[in-house]
Amino acid sequence: xxxxxxxxxxxxxxxxxxxxxxxxxxxxxxxxxxxxxxxxxxxxxxxxxxxxxxxxxxxxxxxxxxxxxxxxxxxxxxxxxxxxxxxxxxxxxxxxxxxxxxxxxxxxxxxxxxxxxxxxxxxxxxxxxxxxxxxxxxxxxxxxxxxxxxxxxxxxxxxxxxxxxxxxxxxxxxx
Ligand code: HEM
Numbered sequence: 001x002x003x004x005x006x007x008x009x010x011x012x013x014x015x016x017x018x019x020x021x022x023x024x025x026x027x028x029x030x031x032x033x034x035x036x037x038x039x040x041x042x043x044x045x046x047x048x049x050x051x052x053x054x055x056x057x058x059x060x061x062x063x064x065x066x067x068x069x070x071x072x073x074x075x076x077x078x079x080x081x082x083x084x085x086x087x088x089x090x091x092x093x094x095x096x097x098x099x100x101x102x103x104x105x106x107x108x109x110x111x112x113x114x115x116x117x118x119x120x121x122x123x124x125x126x127x128x129x130x131x132x133x134x135x136x137x138x139x140x141x142x143x144x145x146x147x148x149x150x151x152x153x154x155x156x157x158x159x160x161x162x163x164x165x166x167x168x169x170x171x172x173x174x175x
Contacts, residue, residue, distance in 0.1 A: 008043035055100035
């Protein structure tokens with residue numbers, strides 16, 4: 001979603017209308033659409049459709065997390081480390097929720113609204129202030145999530161390579 005967001009954002013408005021799209025111009029995958037449109041429109045539609053799907057998956061994940069207890073934190077971790085990890089987990093959940101939500105509100109503010117893989121999902125109200133405000137939020141939340149993701153990844157690596165405790169194992173599928 002990040003790569004798609006950055007890529008589509010750079011595409012020119014009003015480009016030639018075609019019905020075949022080479023994903024990221026890499027020559028690896030080609031998408032076909034039933035009607036001709038510019039590459040920008042196609043990738044925006046794709047980003048929004050995948051994003052709405054992710055939003056509902058995140059809602060389900062949050063429901064699952066609230067109804068299922070995770071394994072306990074390791075006793076080798078200090079109280080400070082436990083607090084830091086818990087705060088980072090809360091921030092990650094919040095951002096996973098806020099990023100697609102801000103994208104949805106931004107798109108409601110635009111004149112296009114949202115189609116979910118071609119099916120009308122939410123209409124646009126063409127309100128520039130709402131669109132621009134939530135566009136800013138979408139970008140800022142995305143940058144904060146990237147930062148938290150890097151910290152989270154670095155923390156997991158440190159536990160695996162330096163501390164050599166069971167933190168990475170605890171994050172994996174087996175208990
Ligand atoms: C699910 C997670 C999502 C992620 C990680 C994500 C990420 C991004 C990123 C990185 C950008 C580029 C921002 C920039 O210009 O620097 C972007 C743009 C955009 N996203 Fe998302 N997005 C998500 C979900 C959604 C959803 C659900 C929608 C709407 C239904 C949406 C609508 C948009 C639109 C319209 C833009 C283009 C804004 C513009 O340049 O005019 N996004 N997104």
